Amino acid sequence: MRIKKLYPFKQLTLGACILMLALAGCSSIPAESPENLVGTQESGKASYYAMKYQFRTTASGERYNHFSSTAAHRTLPFGTKVRVTNIENNKSVVVKINDRGPFIEGRVIDLSRSAFDEIADLDLGVIEVDTEVIR
Template identity: 85%
Template sequence: MKTKNQYPHKRLTLGVGIFMLALAGCTSIPAESPQNLVGTTESGKASYYAMKYQFRTTASGERYNHFSSTAAHRTLPFGTKVRVTNIANNKSVVVKINDRGPFIDGRVIDLSRSAFSEIADLDLGIIEVTTEVVH
């Protein structure tokens, strides 16, 4: 008959395995440098921030200002410069990513009010765009 402690090495192996998995979960993949992303493009819809977000803190820690050329993107690193081009009129604006979002399917970027107004009428609300990382 085998006793409970007859195979202590199995407990040790299991404990080390759990420890290694926990340790691996604490590591992170280094963020992609904006320089490595230059030329990356994306197409989809762009919207702009509502007035109620004026001066609220963004995900990067900066305060949102609707007079600045800034934007929210789901994954691009903060500080990345992106050229956003309105497909309908070919007007473009360069914005700095300082927030996360948009979190609505089909939308690829949320622009500040002033950035959106440079490429489209605010009354449109949502436009089709292409984005290109420029820096």
């Protein structure tokens, strides 16, 4: 019986496939659809994207635009609509989740520049908010 030897590039491809499958099983993103999450609330700090991120690709594949009402959240599915309310003045804005983050402890959401500006003075930089999934 003759054993066929795999070429190194085929071994690499097989190893890469196994690694991708293993990592996919470790995903922390919920499998739930946004409809099942309606009413989910969270409180914490919100910040906004710096100008240097304008037109960069987000985790969802969309380009970031600071004129759009979008946001980053660690776990909510892309496309989820979230009402974000500034607890100091009760102003709110509805944003669509299209990116991952924030990656700073204590922050629950990163808003686009225009979304943040609708509910607070940009000079504040970080504000306390309540969030609620609406769809």
